Amino acid sequence: MSIRIGILGYGNLGRGVECAIAQNPDMELAAVFTRRNPESVHILTESAKVCSIDEALQWKEKIDVMILCGGSATDLPVQTPEYAKHFNVVDSFDTHARIPEHFAKVDAAAKEGGKVGIISVGWDPGMFSLNRMYANAILPEGKDYTFWGKGVSQGHSDAIRRIAGVKNAKQYTIPVEEALTAVRNGENPELTTREKHTRECFVVLEEGADAAKVEQEIKTMPNYFADYDTTVHFISEEELEKNHSGIPHGGFVLRSGVTGWEKEHRHLIEYQLKLDSNPEFTSSVIVAYARAAFRMAKEGQTGCKTVFDVAPAYLSAKSGEELRAAML
Amino acid sequence: MSIRIGILGYGNLGRGVECAIAQNPDMELAAVFTRRNPESVHILTESAKVCSIDEALQWKEKIDVMILCGGSATDLPVQTPEYAKHFNVVDSFDTHARIPEHFAKVDAAAKEGGKVGIISVGWDPGMFSLNRMYANAILPEGKDYTFWGKGVSQGHSDAIRRIAGVKNAKQYTIPVEEALTAVRNGENPELTTREKHTRECFVVLEEGADAAKVEQEIKTMPNYFADYDTTVHFISEEELEKNHSGIPHGGFVLRSGVTGWEKEHRHLIEYQLKLDSNPEFTSSVIVAYARAAFRMAKEGQTGCKTVFDVAPAYLSAKSGEELRAAML
Numbered sequence: 001m002s003i004r005i006g007i008l009g010y011g012n013l014g015r016g017v018e019c020a021i022a023q024n025p026d027m028e029l030a031a032v033f034t035r036r037n038p039e040s041v042h043i044l045t046e047s048a049k050v051c052s053i054d055e056a057l058q059w060k061e062k063i064d065v066m067i068l069c070g071g072s073a074t075d076l077p078v079q080t081p082e083y084a085k086h087f088n089v090v091d092s093f094d095t096h097a098r099i100p101e102h103f104a105k106v107d108a109a110a111k112e113g114g115k116v117g118i119i120s121v122g123w124d125p126g127m128f129s130l131n132r133m134y135a136n137a138i139l140p141e142g143k144d145y146t147f148w149g150k151g152v153s154q155g156h157s158d159a160i161r162r163i164a165g166v167k168n169a170k171q172y173t174i175p176v177e178e179a180l181t182a183v184r185n186g187e188n189p190e191l192t193t194r195e196k197h198t199r200e201c202f203v204v205l206e207e208g209a210d211a212a213k214v215e216q217e218i219k220t221m222p223n224y225f226a227d228y229d230t231t232v233h234f235i236s237e238e239e240l241e242k243n244h245s246g247i248p249h250g251g252f253v254l255r256s257g258v259t260g261w262e263k264e265h266r267h268l269i270e271y272q273l274k275l276d277s278n279p280e281f282t283s284s285v286i287v288a289y290a291r292a293a294f295r296m297a298k299e300g301q302t303g304c305k306t307v308f309d310v311a312p313a314y315l316s317a318k319s320g321e322e323l324r325a326a327m328l
Numbered sequence: 329m330s331i332r333i334g335i336l337g338y339g340n341l342g343r344g345v346e347c348a349i350a351q352n353p354d355m356e357l358a359a360v361f362t363r364r365n366p367e368s369v370h371i372l373t374e375s376a377k378v379c380s381i382d383e384a385l386q387w388k389e390k391i392d393v394m395i396l397c398g399g400s401a402t403d404l405p406v407q408t409p410e411y412a413k414h415f416n417v418v419d420s421f422d423t424h425a426r427i428p429e430h431f432a433k434v435d436a437a438a439k440e441g442g443k444v445g446i447i448s449v450g451w452d453p454g455m456f457s458l459n460r461m462y463a464n465a466i467l468p469e470g471k472d473y474t475f476w477g478k479g480v481s482q483g484h485s486d487a488i489r490r491i492a493g494v495k496n497a498k499q500y501t502i503p504v505e506e507a508l509t510a511v512r513n514g515e516n517p518e519l520t521t522r523e524k525h526t527r528e529c530f531v532v533l534e535e536g537a538d539a540a541k542v543e544q545e546i547k548t549m550p551n552y553f554a555d556y557d558t559t560v561h562f563i564s565e566e567e568l569e570k571n572h573s574g575i576p577h578g579g580f581v582l583r584s585g586v587t588g589w590e591k592e593h594r595h596l597i598e599y600q601l602k603l604d605s606n607p608e609f610t611s612s613v614i615v616a617y618a619r620a621a622f623r624m625a626k627e628g629q630t631g632c633k634t635v636f637d638v639a640p641a642y643l644s645a646k647s648g649e650e651l652r653a654a655m656l
Contacts, residue, residue: 019588023469044589099652100652125656133643133644136644136655137640138609138643140352184602259608259612260605261346265605265608267603267604268600268601269599271459271598272596272597273595273597274595274596275595276587276593276595277595280593281466284587284595291465307640307656308640308652309639311637311638311639312458312465312635312637313636315465320636321428324428327636328424328427328457
């Protein structure tokens with residue numbers, strides 16, 4: 001019998017989860033739950049239902065894992081604890097600073113409901129976190145580096161769009177090649193914010209807007225751009241649509257460390273992602289962890305977990321025997 | 329109280345384990361066990377004992393995890409099941425084809441003794457296996473590539489040394505840059521053995537040996553060299569000692585896959601290691617898994633495990649709270 005998945009929230013991430021489920025023959029999409037009018041939401045999976053979020057609890061016996069595809073700012077802090085009482089859940093909560101608080105709430109709820117809740121799943125937090133952790137455990141003496149990009153930052157694109165005179169915008173975060181090279185050479189550089197990433201902006205202006213003023217406002221925006229070398233390109237809406245409509249991302253996690261009695265040997269561990277679609281890759285990670293949530297719950301485990309707590313084998317559709325024979 | 333470690337076998341790997349323990353404050357080396365005369369074995373850790381392997385069982389209550397540092401050909405197939413009856417053990421068994429059989433024996437022994445045995449720990453098998461497995465679980469539709477090097481292959485170096493007229497030799501396995509580039513570009517190439525790696529040999533001849541004949545014998549050696557583009561350099565013993573006495577290694581695990589309803593988006597996951605010392609890095613991985621073996625045994629788990637079965641958090645000296653706050 002397949003693992004029956006529910007999707008709560010049908011934006012980019014929800015659609016990505018739907019596509020990922022179709023690539024995993026041991027899973028099926030049971031239903032999508034939405035705050036919109038269900039009749040207005042058209043999904044790709046013919047066998048699945050679209051329901052109002054208000055009906056979700058009626059699906060308690062028909063869904064093995066509910067995947068929460070809302071945003072980290074306001075949706076997930078409420079939804080994940082709420083639904084973890086009734087379903088095994090997976091979310092992609094990515095507000096790093098608030099993870100401990102989120103963990104505590106989901107843990108209490110999931111234990112109350114006898115369910116498993118896996119939070120902060122994706123690539124950062126997620127696969128990048130895992131790689132930081134493994135590399136630190138293996139090389140206790142060393143230095144960590146995380147670079148993001150080249151990729152679209154939704155938050156920075158939004159920040160530009162809020163400037164008066166801006167009609168549309170897309171922002172790319174780009175790792176600085178020299179910094180990456182220095183890390184790979186084992187130089188263990190101390191890098192400032194400016195030395196690690198540059199920011200490139202493609203901006204469509206409203207008619208009559210002052211380009212110089214907009215550029216100045218972008219480049220001096222605190223937190224978002226002031227600490228970076230930022231390039232601004234003004235382009236047409238057509239060009240933005242044609243060349244910048246994708247949501248690529250990726251990045252690098254590196255750890256440079258030493259071993260030996262005199263610490264005489266250097267080692268470099270590097271993990272790299274190059275993603276055509278940030279939401280679809282995140283969804284693919286989430287779906288693998290949904291399989292883990294299902295299995296861990298079946299074994300009687302309860303409470304909140306993160307990628308650190310999930311034994312890798314739980315993610316794979318293959319059995320232990322198959323994994324040992326084919327991948328070890 | 330620290331985790332008390334025993335080392336069985338004091339070669340390159342055993343010495344590496346000793347060095348790694350010194351980098352982990354929650355661990356201490358209790359004793360090294362050797363088949364040699366203990367008085368002839370000099371270790372680096374002043375507080376630890378050197379004992380005959382025959383005394384090992386007397387240390388049952390004084391050692392939390394025994395790390396087995398013998399070879400995969402003849403030592404570990406016997407030693408790991410034998411010692412798993414009495415100790416939590418970790419080994420680096422790396423004969424991929426015989427892992428299922430080794431697993432079964434260690435599993436039976438460890439369950440009989442109520443112990444945990446973690447096998448095939450290191451980087452391949454080990455971290456490379458983990459990365460293959462994670463990447464396959466995340467991107468079920470894709471293609472895997474593993475490249476090794478640049479690094480010293482002990483097996484190939486030994487094979488050259490067995491040729492008549494050869495005094496000493498070192499062989500480097502080198503990944504072919506064009507093949508790596510094609511994989512990174514998402515071309516999903518079908519690669520022959522020859523297209524993936526080249527082999528470079530540094531050979532010291534016995535006096536009066538026929539260089540042309542030795543070179544011919546190397547390049548045509550079945551399994552080891554015949555299927556590769558092989559370069560042979562004849563050098564002096566001094567030059568070999570000066571420039572080729574290290575044991576560097578490393579490599580790349582890549583998975584190139586697709587997502588999306590029409591499989592329209594490509595993704596690349598790449599894991600890379602660049603190691604100054606193959607045995608010391610392997611040892612560092614083993615020591616992290618010794619911590620896991622200790623903790624899993626403490627929780628009452630028993631039997632044989634591989635890296636696939638060990639939740640990442642068990643490897644780290646940090647608590648769950650610390651990991652979530654600092655690394656997620």
